[in-house]
Amino acid sequence: MFVTNVLIGLGSVLIGNLTGILATLAFVCFALYIWLQYQYTYWRRHSIPYIEPSMFFGNLKGIINSETDPCTWFQYLYNHEKAKNLAAVGIYIFNKPSLLIRDLELIKAILIKDFNYFSNRHSSSDPHSDSLGSDNLFFAKNPRWKEIRVKLTPVFTSGKMKQMFPLIEEVAREYDKYLCALKMDAKTNSTILEVKEPNALYTTDVISITAYGIQANSLNDPNGIFRKSGKKIFTFTWLRSMEFKAFFFIPIMVKLFGFKVFSKQATIFLRDTINHVMEERIKRGNVRNDLIDILIKFKQEAEEELKEGKKPFILERDALAAQAAIFFSAGFETSSATMSFAMFEMAQNPEVQRRLREELRVAYKSNDGKITYELIMGLKYMDNVVKEVLRHYPPLPFLDRVCTPKADEKGYSLQAFGLDFTVPDNMPVYIPSQALHMDPKYFKDPETFNPDRFLPENKHENNMNAYMPFGIGPHNCIGERFAMIQTKLGLLYFYRNHYVTPCEKTPRKLHLNPRAIIIQSLGGIQLKVVRDPLF
Structure with missing residues (x-):
């Protein structure tokens, strides 16, 4: 009991x-x-038109749940009936009031004219636990960002690109050898190939030699440490997808869950590699006019400032290594994706591909078969093809900024753009660049792949102010010139001996990976590669 x-x-x-x-x-x-x-009554209380949010997710439900890719989702927001004919419309990033910017004049003001109000990206990593991810040019905040930008700019001038050209061209020749070594069907002289991986091997080798002065030899050893590290950064598992979405939309979650731009293994590899190369370069006194030389100059100038009693941030933690790390990761992935999307569009548009190869054949012949910097810069149709690829598939389908007014200012007024609202401190704004590229108001027949839209005589039918695959203004992509040369050289050497057609596994329209914030095709891009030397 x-x-x-x-x-x-x-x-x-x-x-x-x-x-x-x-x-x-x-x-x-x-x-x-x-x-x-x-x-969720913020925009109603401020009498600003807004798109109705979902509980918890705000206006990001489709992206956070990986129901659809970011391009499609931002097009949905951009074309929403509540947003039509407005310069900006209210949205919610989870519970945080934000603005989706639609008007080109307002976009130009935010990114260029009034840049001082929007000099920082909203996206960020945690500076306390992820120095390699947070101290680089992409994620750094002012005033650090400005100092890094000013000092890195000399690496990417046209003069420096010309100096780097032989290094890139050497890798492109190896890429050609790799392709020519592929086993072809005896009857059709063709093979089925997932083209993104070979393109990534090529761009990994280019970045390694131009930024680090190291021959990664990924084309000969696809399982090498450089390719393995790079692949891990942009393989969007469920967890990796959540990390990237946190970086771009909810930075507060980055610190809470300890998310990092580079994995522990990649961080160790990139940090050790960069520091070792810098030490060897200083010891031997070699000068290559590449990114490592600029970083060494960074370090030497900072050490002088330290003697003067200043505290240069560039000597803190991984600030030097962070610049080389982001150049490596962003440089190989975006260009290899652009090359792959170009090949897909060539397969779907054989007349465009024929014209491109004919331009290359004529250029080869007129230059005695020599591939030079001047030859690449003179390929007008190639330039238009790549531009059209980037219009359809910009590496990042949106641009983000956060309002940072001076201490004595309330914020940024939108009255000049038809809205009685002042953007307050710390409010994010998003610019749906890919959606702008697909707006028939700015580009005639936007869904059509048409490189000729970039011809001078056709520009009256297309508003190039809406074209921003690399961003615009002081915060635009610093590596735009490099990316274009790397991409064009890779395509040139591909088409020198091959062309592509669709195969049974090639979709009529590409499906983008809903987990990826950086644009990726879902399941790769399978094409029939046909061997056919130009001469």
Whole structure:
């Protein structure tokens, strides 16, 4: 009887405690619901048109749940009936009020004219736990960003690109050898190939030799450490997808969950490699006029400032290595994707491919078969093809900024753009660049792949102010020239001996990876590669 009474008593206590816990949990959930409901009235309270949010996700449900790719989702927001004919429309990034910018004049003001109000990206990594990810040019905030940008700019001038050209061309020749070594069907002289991986091997080798002065030899050793590290950065597993979405949309979650731009293994490899190359370069006194030389100059100038009593941030943690790390990761992935998308579009548009190869044949012949910097710069149709690829598939389908007014200012007024609202401090704004590229108001027949739209005589039919695959203004992509040369050289050497056609596994329209923030095709790009030397 005693044991029974004890058990009954314990049961009563447990039930009582459970009831209390459930009641507390219910109260917390109810309070959270009420708080979110209030948060979601921000735009209504400010009398600004807005797109109705979903609970918890705000206006990001399709992206966060990986229901659709970012291009499609930002097109949906851009073309929403609540947004039509407006310079900007209110949205919510989870519970945070944000703005989707639609008007070209307002976009130009934010990115160029009034850049001082929007000099920082909203996206960021955690500076305390991820120095390699947060101190690089992409994620760094002012004033650090400005200092890095000014000092790195000399690496990417046209003069420096011309100096780097022989290094890139050497890798492109190896890429050609790799392709020519592919086993072809005896009857059709062709093979089925997933083209993204060979393109990534090529761009990995280019970045390694131009930025680090190291021959990664990925084309000969696809499982080498450079390719393995690069692949891991942009393989969008469920967790990796959540990390990137946190970087771009909810930076507060980055710190909470310890998300990092580079994995632990990649961080160790990139840091050790960069530091080793810098030490060897200093020891031997070699000068290559590449990124490593600029970083060494960074370091030497900072050491002089240190002697003067200053505290240059570039000597802190991984600030030097961070610049080389982001150049490596961004440089190989975006260009290899652009090359792959170009090949897909060539397969779908054989007349465009024929014209491109004819331009290359004529250029080869007129230059005695020599591939030079001047030859590449003179390929007008190639330039238009790559531009049209980037219009359809910009590496990042949106641009993000955050309002950072001076301490004595309330924010950035939108009255000049038809909205009675002042963008407050720390409010994110998003510019759906790919959606702008697909707007028939700016580009005639936007869904059609038409390189001729970039011809001078056709520019009246297309508003090039809406074209921004590399961004515009002071925060545009610093490596645009490099990316274009790397991409064009790779395509030139591909088409020198091959062309592509669709195969059974080639879709009529590409499906983009819904997990990837950086544009990727879903499942790769399978094409029939036909061997056919130009001469």
